[in-house]
Amino acid sequence: MPNTSGRHFLQVPGPSNVPDRVLRAIARPTIDHRGPEFARLALELLEDLQAIFKTTSKIMIFPSSGTGAWEAAIVNTLSPGDKVLMFETGQFATLWKEMAVNLGLDVQFVASDWRHAADPGVVESILREDSSHKIKAVGVVQNETSSAVTNSVPAIRKALDRAGHPALLMVDTISSLGSMDYRHDEWGVDVAIAGSQKGLMLPPGLGFNAVSEKALAASKSARLPRSYWDWQAMLAQNKIGFFPYTPATNLLFGLRESLQMLREEGLENVFARHARHGEAARRAVRAWGLETVCADPERYSSSVTAVFVPPTSNADEFRKAVLENFNMSLGSGLGRLQGKVFRIGHLGDFNDLMLAGTLSGVEMGLALAGVPHSRGGVAAALEYLTEAAQEVQSQTLQAVLETASQAS
Numbered sequence: 165m166p167n168t169s170g171r172h173f174l175q176v177p178g179p180s181n182v183p184d185r186v187l188r189a190i191a192r193p194t195i196d197h198r199g200p201e202f203a204r205l206a207l208e209l210l211e212d213l214q215a216i217f218k219t220t221s222k223i224m225i226f227p228s229s230g231t232g233a234w235e236a237a238i239v240n241t242l243s244p245g246d247k248v249l250m251f252e253t254g255q256f257a258t259l260w261k262e263m264a265v266n267l268g269l270d271v272q273f274v275a276s277d278w279r280h281a282a283d284p285g286v287v288e289s290i291l292r293e294d295s296s297h298k299i300k301a302v303g304v305v306q307n308e309t310s311s312a313v314t315n316s317v318p319a320i321r322k323a324l325d326r327a328g329h330p331a332l333l334m335v336d337t338i339s340s341l342g343s344m345d346y347r348h349d350e351w352g353v354d355v356a357i358a359g360s361q362k363g364l365m366l367p368p369g370l371g372f373n374a375v376s377e378k379a380l381a382a383s384k385s386a387r388l389p390r391s392y393w394d395w396q397a398m399l400a401q402n403k404i405g406f407f408p409y410t411p412a413t414n415l416l417f418g419l420r421e422s423l424q425m426l427r428e429e430g431l432e433n434v435f436a437r438h439a440r441h442g443e444a445a446r447r448a449v450r451a452w453g454l455e456t457v458c459a460d461p462e463r464y465s466s467s468v469t470a471v472f473v474p475p476t477s478n479a480d481e482f483r484k485a486v487l488e489n490f491n492m493s494l495g496s497g498l499g500r501l502q503g504k505v506f507r508i509g510h511l512g513d514f515n516d517l518m519l520a521g522t523l524s525g526v527e528m529g530l531a532l533a534g535v536p537h538s539r540g541g542v543a544a545a546l547e548y549l550t551e552a553a554q555e556v557q558s559q560t561l562q563a564v565l566e567t568a569s570q571a572s
């Protein structure tokens with residue numbers, strides 16, 4: 165009998181755990197999406213989302229998965245045969261590239277071992293060589309969820325600027341928005357792509373585009389066919405708080421609640437929490453004597469950790485043992501990493517004890533599945549989390565003492 169009492173641990177890197185507050189918000193009765201209450205909700209959300217993307221430009225919400233928002237980014241800005249530059253950082257970058265090819269674009273795909281980020285120097289030299297500006301867009305995945313490798317968006321922006329290249333910059337923030345810092349305006353991104361079911365703590369079902377003025381201008385002359393994803397139709401209706409078709413009304417109730425939660429905690433604190441959990445998870449991995457897929461410590465992810473099992477073991481059998489014995493879902497190895505890698509999602513509505521439970525399930529599962537490893541991963545993570553908590557405690561005490569001495 166599989167163990168099903170207590171809570172299921174959903175530790176895949178999306179969908180993430182949906183907080184009770186958000187679930188309750190979603191459970192409200194559906195309202196008329198052409199009525200005044202809906203218009204107020206939509207206008208509020210479209211404005212509040214700007215703080216999450218750190219932008220003053222337009223944001224659109226599609227009833228879709230993240231993949232839909234990828235497609236929206238492409239079909240609104242590009243024309244058949246346009247050249248685009250993309251980087252093979254893992255499975256999601258590969259899927260996005262395949263979509264671009266399917267839509268009739270000419271993709272230059274920079275190969276990689278899935279263990280390193282796109283090299284900004286390579287980006288710059290490719291763009292410098294393209295002196296006739298045939299490349300119309302550069303597409304990059306900020307947090308490659310399959311490999312837990314992050315790309316530096318500001319470094320890639322600078323590479324475009326150094327090359328003096330006018331290509332649009334498109335960034336997939338699906339598993340980074342609301343977990344890791346993202347600055348749409350400051351980093352000069354033209355189209356950001358996001359989804360609901362990762363850092364935004366919602367169920368799957370919403371896709372987002374944040375678009376710059378430059379991207380909007382490109383959409384006026386872009387010739388790829390589009391209908392459902394058409395930005396102009398969406399923006400015309402959004403102006404008055406409506407959608408060109410039926411929106412995912414109840415998910416939008418949930419979004420209002422999750423944005424409220426992010427505001428309450430403060431985005432910077434949310435990022436620090438994710439960074440802490442990423443570091444604690446990697447300390448556990450190191451103590452187990454296992455290796456992360458990401459080979460560059462500068463490019464580690466805060467929202468997911470991807471771990472190689474030794475070549476004699478099968479990661480999917482290990483995950484099966486964890487699910488059956490401890491009622492926990494871990495992420496699988498995707499694409500070429502299938503069976504070789506498991507992934508620990510530590511994003512969204514998550515805390516130290518949830519991470520401790522997650523890592524305990526991994527450590528027990530490694531033993532049960534007979535994966536060669538050392539003990540002590542959980543202990544290493546707990547030590548780090550304790551130190552981090554002690555630091556917060558002493559900072560709080562310091563602040564209290566300072567306030568008291570100012571008052572006296």
Ligand SMILES: *Cc1c(COP(=O)(O)O)cnc(C)c1O
Nearest residue numbers: 229230231256307309338339359
């Ligand atoms: C999850 C994910 C996707 C795919 O999103 P769907 O909602 O499954 O379509 C794309 N890119 C990244 C980086 C992701 O993490």
